[in-house]
Amino acid sequence: MVLAYVLGMLVPWRMLAVIGTLPCTILIPGLLFIPESPRWLAKMNKMDDFEASLQVLRGSETDITSEVNDIKTAVASANKMTAIRFQELNQKKFRMPLTLGIGLLVLQQLSGINAILFYAGSIFKAAGVTNSNLAACGVGVIGVLATGITTWLLDRAGRRILLIISSAGMTLSLLAVAVIFFLKDNVPQDSDMYYILSMVSLLAIVACVITFSFGMGAIPWVIMSEILPVSIKSLAGSFATLANWLTSFGITMTANLLLSWSAGGTFVCYTLVSAFTLVFIVLWVPETKGRTLEEIQWSFR
Known part of the structure; x- marks a missing residue:
């Protein structure tokens, strides 16, 4: 993503799309050398x-x-189990793990993080940041660093506490961005206050990306793999991934329209989703750190 941000500053978008095919051209022949599972x-x-x-x-x-x-x-043990069909996912014993796994992955996208990452340059420009493209690159770099810290913290602090910190931080950051967008409409662009609001909005968006990377970025995928029973893991995992990317598609396609309607109103919507995500995690998401699959499954009974 950081590489895409940097290249986007240097080449037209059509050339960037062509460059994006290069990893695929390397991957296709590389697959010939990968052993079967x-x-x-x-x-x-x-x-x-x-x-x-x-x-x-x-x-x-x-x-x-x-x-x-x-x-x-x-x-040999797995072969004794009968293949589960999609209709059987509605069984009571599967309902809570599915709700948590799919819920976290859908809420991850509904928080608007991809709208922020994909339209960072436009958002910064609307907020009054002078060099919006450079600021977007900076956000990408900070996201990489924050994700690296999360990798180190994941098995030390635990999943649930990082999710709580992440969603709470995103809620406050998104709320700050929303308020700033509403305030700046009533401030002259050549005033010191307008400059201050622009800098605060930059910091708030950076804080949103950092807090997202601390938990909501990676941990929903980890949680999903840990709470889904083995018998439904492949089917349910595929369905949860589909739900995640369909939601991402919806957010990406509507973000530009919403930002044109009202930047402040758009971030209010994302704030409400993040606040609901925090409640969802506090009330229903269990801690899975250091627990076996059997222990996690038993907690849902």
Whole structure:
């Protein structure tokens, strides 16, 4: 994302789209050298290929005997389970994990974070920031640093507390941006107050990106993988991911229209979603740090 911001300052958007195809052209031939998933090969009963693939992944000098036996046991147990259909996801025992997993991923996008990231330059320009494109690049860099800190904190502080801090911080930051947009409409553009409001709006948006990166950026994906039962993990996980990206599509497509209608009103909407997200987390999201899958599943009964 930071690279896209930087390149966007240097080349026209059509050229940027062409540059975006380069990773794909590298990935396609690279796929030819990636070994097949060992677990999938074991599931398909291709045991020789399964062990060969695992040996490649672990290194030629690694003893894989123990892991081979563990995977064989896990695959044999999984094969005894009947494949679950989409209609069966509505069972009571699946309802709460699904609600939490899908809810967090949808709320992550409804908070408007992609609208902020995708339209950062336009938002900063509307807020009166002089070099809006450079400010957008700075936001991207700060997001990278904040995400790195989150990676270090995740298994130390716990998931739930980081989600609470993240959603609370986003709520306050988005509220500040909304208030500033309403205030600046009544302030002359050549005044000192207008400059101060522009700088505060920049800081508030940076704070929003930082607090998002502290929790709501990555942790909903972690939570989803930890709370979904094994029997529905692939189907439910795919559905939750679809819901996430459909919501992202909706937010991205409506952001420009909403910002044209009222920048302050748009951020009020995002603030309300973030406030609801905070309540959602406090009331329903459990702590999963240091707990086994069985312990997490038992807590939903």
